[in-house]
Amino acid sequence: MADTFEVVVQKMVKEQGVTVFDDLARFKNLLADYTGNDFAKERKLLVRIVEEGCTKDIATAADVDIAYRKALRHLTEEAFLSKRPAAQMLRLLTLVLREDKYFEDAESLIDRGETEKIVPLLIKLANAGYARAQNILGDCYANGKGVVEDQEKAVEWYLKAAEHGEARAQNSLGTHYYIVENEKAVYWYHKAAEQGLADAQYNLGLCYNYGEGVLQDYKKAVDWFYKAAQQGYEMAKMSLGDCYYDGNGVPQDYKKAEEWYRKITKEGGSDYKYYYSQGLLCCNYIDVFHEREDEFEWYHKAALQGYARAQNTLGSCYEYGHAGVPKNPEKAVEWYRKAAEQGYEYAQDHLGICYAVGNGVPQDAEKAVEWYHKAAEQGDAYAQNRLGVCYANGKGLSRDQKKAVYWFSKAADQGLAVAQFNLGDFYKDGLGVPKDAVKATEWYKKAAEQGDDEAQNRLGLCYSNGDGVPQNHEKAVYWYSKAADQGLAVAQLNLGGAYKNGRGVPKDAVKATEWYKKAAEQGDDEAQNRLGLCYSNGDGVPQNHEKAVYWFHKAAEQGDANAQSNLGVCYANGKGVSRDRKKAVEWYSKAADQGLAVAQSNLGGVYQYGLGVPKDAVKATEWYKKAAEQGHDIAQGSLGLCYCDGEGVPQNYEKAVYWFHKAAEQGLDVAQYFLGACYENGEGVPKDARKAVEWYRKAAEQENEYAQYNLAKCYNDGNGVPQDHERAVYWYRKAAEQGFDEAQFELGSCYENGNGVLQDHEKAKEWYQKAAEQGNKSAQGMLDTMKFQRRIKNWSNY
Numbered sequence: 001m002a003d004t005f006e007v008v009v010q011k012m013v014k015e016q017g018v019t020v021f022d023d024l025a026r027f028k029n030l031l032a033d034y035t036g037n038d039f040a041k042e043r044k045l046l047v048r049i050v051e052e053g054c055t056k057d058i059a060t061a062a063d064v065d066i067a068y069r070k071a072l073r074h075l076t077e078e079a080f081l082s083k084r085p086a087a088q089m090l091r092l093l094t095l096v097l098r099e100d101k102y103f104e105d106a107e108s109l110i111d112r113g114e115t116e117k118i119v120p121l122l123i124k125l126a127n128a129g130y131a132r133a134q135n136i137l138g139d140c141y142a143n144g145k146g147v148v149e150d151q152e153k154a155v156e157w158y159l160k161a162a163e164h165g166e167a168r169a170q171n172s173l174g175t176h177y178y179i180v181e182n183e184k185a186v187y188w189y190h191k192a193a194e195q196g197l198a199d200a201q202y203n204l205g206l207c208y209n210y211g212e213g214v215l216q217d218y219k220k221a222v223d224w225f226y227k228a229a230q231q232g233y234e235m236a237k238m239s240l241g242d243c244y245y246d247g248n249g250v251p252q253d254y255k256k257a258e259e260w261y262r263k264i265t266k267e268g269g270s271d272y273k274y275y276y277s278q279g280l281l282c283c284n285y286i287d288v289f290h291e292r293e294d295e296f297e298w299y300h301k302a303a304l305q306g307y308a309r310a311q312n313t314l315g316s317c318y319e320y321g322h323a324g325v326p327k328n329p330e331k332a333v334e335w336y337r338k339a340a341e342q343g344y345e346y347a348q349d350h351l352g353i354c355y356a357v358g359n360g361v362p363q364d365a366e367k368a369v370e371w372y373h374k375a376a377e378q379g380d381a382y383a384q385n386r387l388g389v390c391y392a393n394g395k396g397l398s399r400d401q402k403k404a405v406y407w408f409s410k411a412a413d414q415g416l417a418v419a420q421f422n423l424g425d426f427y428k429d430g431l432g433v434p435k436d437a438v439k440a441t442e443w444y445k446k447a448a449e450q451g452d453d454e455a456q457n458r459l460g461l462c463y464s465n466g467d468g469v470p471q472n473h474e475k476a477v478y479w480y481s482k483a484a485d486q487g488l489a490v491a492q493l494n495l496g497g498a499y500k501n502g503r504g505v506p507k508d509a510v511k512a513t514e515w516y517k518k519a520a521e522q523g524d525d526e527a528q529n530r531l532g533l534c535y536s537n538g539d540g541v542p543q544n545h546e547k548a549v550y551w552f553h554k555a556a557e558q559g560d561a562n563a564q565s566n567l568g569v570c571y572a573n574g575k576g577v578s579r580d581r582k583k584a585v586e587w588y589s590k591a592a593d594q595g596l597a598v599a600q601s602n603l604g605g606v607y608q609y610g611l612g613v614p615k616d617a618v619k620a621t622e623w624y625k626k627a628a629e630q631g632h633d634i635a636q637g638s639l640g641l642c643y644c645d646g647e648g649v650p651q652n653y654e655k656a657v658y659w660f661h662k663a664a665e666q667g668l669d670v671a672q673y674f675l676g677a678c679y680e681n682g683e684g685v686p687k688d689a690r691k692a693v694e695w696y697r698k699a700a701e702q703e704n705e706y707a708q709y710n711l712a713k714c715y716n717d718g719n720g721v722p723q724d725h726e727r728a729v730y731w732y733r734k735a736a737e738q739g740f741d742e743a744q745f746e747l748g749s750c751y752e753n754g755n756g757v758l759q760d761h762e763k764a765k766e767w768y769q770k771a772a773e774q775g776n777k778s779a780q781g782m783l784d785t786m787k788f789q790r791r792i793k794n795w796s797n798y
Helices: 005-016 024-033 040-053 061-082 086-096 099-111 118-127 131-143 151-163 167-180 182-194 198-210 218-230 234-246 254-263 271-281 295-304 308-320 329-341 345-357 365-377 381-393 401-413 417-429 437-449 453-465 473-485 489-501 509-521 525-537 545-557 561-573 581-593 597-609 617-628 633-645 653-665 669-681 689-700 705-717 725-737 741-753 761-773 777-797
Strands: none
Touching: 118 131, 131 151, 131 167, 151 167, 167 182, 167 198, 182 198, 198 218, 198 234, 218 234, 234 254, 295 308, 308 329, 308 345, 329 345, 345 365, 345 381, 365 381, 381 401, 381 417, 401 417, 417 437, 417 453, 437 453, 453 473, 453 489, 473 489, 489 509, 489 525, 509 525, 525 545, 525 561, 545 561, 561 581, 561 597, 581 597, 597 617, 597 633, 617 633, 633 653, 633 669, 653 669, 669 689, 669 705, 689 705, 705 725, 705 741, 725 741, 741 761, 741 777, 761 777
């Protein structure tokens, strides 16, 4: 089959290397050689057009352009006069003359609104398969130029052109899909970028930079920005400067950042970018940049031309008083709004913050959410995290923990540490997601590895408690230290606790107090209280009750209940301050009202004995009960005594036993003693000598002298245990050595009668004397009897 006219011309151009403008005579001769093909009319028309459109002395590019325009005019006129298919006529021209130039002229005419003749021709060319025409037609439908705006038709034509390899159409498709389907956007940007289209290279760089449609990869972003910048693409130069400025994908290098900012030129056709780059070069907070007073003016020029980034920067200048302008929240909002309304996500986020805190505008949580949402939907991680916080707290919208998790996840997946930390908290507490300690620690770790101090501390707690990870105190200390070194007070507190208890590090009271002090000086109330205890007990520091009171007071004034209770103890005992029982009651009350059991128990004691307040048995039992119900052992034992004695409550031995039992099981020796007595006497429980002995023994082994005495009596009498005088003497001695007069008397009696020990009147006298000195009348009587017996003996010997 003979070649068509189009194929012939293609061969001439590709194989022979000629164009009509290079060598008109040679072109005509070559064309005449193809006599076997039936396209005489086409050849004749083309030769006439070429002859009329060209001169014999073409020498410059300008001459070529003039000749081309003449040829184009003739061809268009011929197409309409001859009524031949315009697509066929134009196809001839685009194959031989300059297709790119024609379409550039067509685009220029469309931009000027001269679309009456061009759009119909473009439609015919597009239907005939010309990719460039399909792309231009896509632009027409996208922007409503020469046709009714129709985004679906725009995409349809872009697709046709893109599939033919038209780079600009591929880039346009990428921009369309960027909003609705990021992965497809990246696919088409990549296609166009590989063909060298700077716009697409820059857009692809942005995708990698923000992790949109691909995994975030700063290095790849830099690679694509560089390719576009090498072609003179202004925004790519700006982005490269930003990458060096922030150290994203390249080592941080302010000089290189400056170099790229300086490459942005006014001659590049982007005045606003040039102005903005000049503003950046004036930044006086970067040492390598030259300090200049006109930084604000450059930003202002760029902002006035509608450059959203510059408008946002102006907003920051007014908000924080940068670039030589005074703080002006209202103007900050004004510029943020200009940028935000152009869709600039950072400005939308800033505007949201302004509404959230009422800076420059009336506080309005709903409007804050509205702007956060706009920025979040564009992928701004900070806005996504803030929106998550709004959903979590129900600020500006209904509380919705699942939506909070959704937005935290969006930001966390972009690597925002604070969002990763928040997501960890939600998995830890099971908010909006099932509780999952393992996932919680995974998110904490991601944030901790980025240097987030709160996440580091929280990860330390996870290792300390074995929560979501195997318990490992050494790793806990490692993460506490990371956060503590950054100055996080709660981590310093936890590190102090690790040194105090020797968990993950050797016990070291001195280091413990050092870390407590660091946290205390930052105002951490718990650390202040612990430091007070260190001074009170001389633990890691010399004992100093005045300093203890100082730190207890610091924490107490912040509302720390433990410190309030400790301060109450100081006033009650006059340690570090003058004794003041009324102030003791005042501080006990503050702590008790917060529900601190030890303070409630202490308050019960002051009401029971009238220390700083009038005696009030009813109030005493009320406070004891509050503390007892929280499991405070001393309060449980005291409440048991109140029921036992009917003090402040009706006498009730069963309730007494109940509370004694609660405290006894916690190891309170006094409660164990009283419980033993209840079993021995059958008060509130059936008599049970064996159980009595069991409880007496528990208390006696804790050095409770009353229990030791009663246990000795049980052994002496064989009550609940086999009779054993030697064991009786053992326990009498234990109690006697603690100064219990009854035990001293009984021990004296054992020595006097040789009961469980060898008879020894001198030792008997010695123990009777000790008991008598404490006012024990029985012991005094025995001493008198021994004197009388000695006198009788002396008389009989006489």
